[in-house]
Amino acid sequence: MNLTENDPARPVRLAVRGLSKTYGSGSTANRVLVDITLDVHQGEFICLVGPSGAGKTTLLRCLTSLMPPTSGTVALDGKVLNGPSEHISIVFQEYTRSLLPWMTVEANIALPLQARGMSRKEAVAQVEPLLRSVGLPGTGRKYPWQLSGGMQQRVAIARALITEPEVLVMDEPFASIDAQTRLELEDLTRTLQQERNMTVVLVTHDIDEAVYLADRIVVLSKNPATVQEIVDVGLGDTRDQITTREDHRFAELRSHILGQIRAAQIRGAVRV
Numbered sequence: 001m002n003l004t005e006n007d008p009a010r011p012v013r014l015a016v017r018g019l020s021k022t023y024g025s026g027s028t029a030n031r032v033l034v035d036i037t038l039d040v041h042q043g044e045f046i047c048l049v050g051p052s053g054a055g056k057t058t059l060l061r062c063l064t065s066l067m068p069p070t071s072g073t074v075a076l077d078g079k080v081l082n083g084p085s086e087h088i089s090i091v092f093q094e095y096t097r098s099l100l101p102w103m104t105v106e107a108n109i110a111l112p113l114q115a116r117g118m119s120r121k122e123a124v125a126q127v128e129p130l131l132r133s134v135g136l137p138g139t140g141r142k143y144p145w146q147l148s149g150g151m152q153q154r155v156a157i158a159r160a161l162i163t164e165p166e167v168l169v170m171d172e173p174f175a176s177i178d179a180q181t182r183l184e185l186e187d188l189t190r191t192l193q194q195e196r197n198m199t200v201v202l203v204t205h206d207i208d209e210a211v212y213l214a215d216r217i218v219v220l221s222k223n224p225a226t227v228q229e230i231v232d233v234g235l236g237d238t239r240d241q242i243t244t245r246e247d248h249r250f251a252e253l254r255s256h257i258l259g260q261i262r263a264a265q266i267r268g269a270v271r272v
């Protein structure tokens with residue numbers, strides 16, 4: 001397996017240095033992340049995988065400054081973050097909780113721009129092109145609950161993109177979506193990432209999804225989580241749901257990552 005830590009050809013967008021996170025203190029302290037160091041390059045698609053409960057969401061929360069780490073730093077373009085950055089957007093798994101049901105689709109998508117001081121009229125004027133790019137033209141006047149789950153997650157993606165973030169962070173974004181729609185959303189996410197030269201960090205439990213989407217896969221260990229391995233996917237920029245998944249390298253990577261996660265699960269259980 002080709003392992004790597006750095007791609008000198010592309011500048012580092014997110015630099016994670018010695019990041020640790022412990023919940024609680026004293027006898028109830030839960031040491032979840034220890035000494036995570038990782039570079040994410042501009043325009044790179046990183047998938048984070050690991051055993052259940054390893055600390056993937058905790059790492060995303062620290063990456064986006066939704067929560068401070070216990071120690072260590074996250075820097076965006078060389079500047080250490082001390083709070084949420086306007087250059088980083090987040091998409092969560094639960095679109096039903098992240099979209100506001102009493103607001104129309106266009107009002108939901110326009111919200112981040114209004115929060116930055118733009119008038120509602122100006123913000124809403126930017127929505128339709130974005131709705132087209134996520135495959136939902138003409139749906140701005142509907143309410144989220146009038147749309148399917150997959151369509152609502154497209155709305156959530158559009159809302160995350162309206163501020164033109166440099167980094168898109170996604171926490172199991174397709175876990176509540178049916179299998180067929182999930183494949184469509186995977187392709188949409190890769191297309192948007194390439195069109196916008198965005199850096200994406202995505203957490204998933206689905207190893208096939210990680211291999212299909214990622215340029216590199218970061219495997220976390222458990223109890224506590226450290227970076228166990230970073231794997232170069234090397235399947236090229238153009239992916240296809242049928243031919244890429246038939247590639248023998250795809251199968252090889254899937255088996256390798258599954259083996260890594262199982263080993264991490266066993267070692268983590270021993271350490272409890």
Ligand SMILES: Nc1ncnc2c1ncn2[C@@H]1O[C@H](COP(=O)(O)OP(=O)(O)OP(=O)(O)O)[C@@H](O)[C@H]1O
Pocket residue numbers: 023024030032050051052053054055056057058059
């Ligand atoms: N707010 C919190 N307060 C205390 N402990 C927490 C909190 N959030 C998470 N934890 C604990 O941190 C550990 C890692 O949780 P986290 O949700 O980050 O893992 P995960 O890898 O994303 O899990 P999953 O695979 O189930 O999605 C767990 O032991 C969890 O109980």
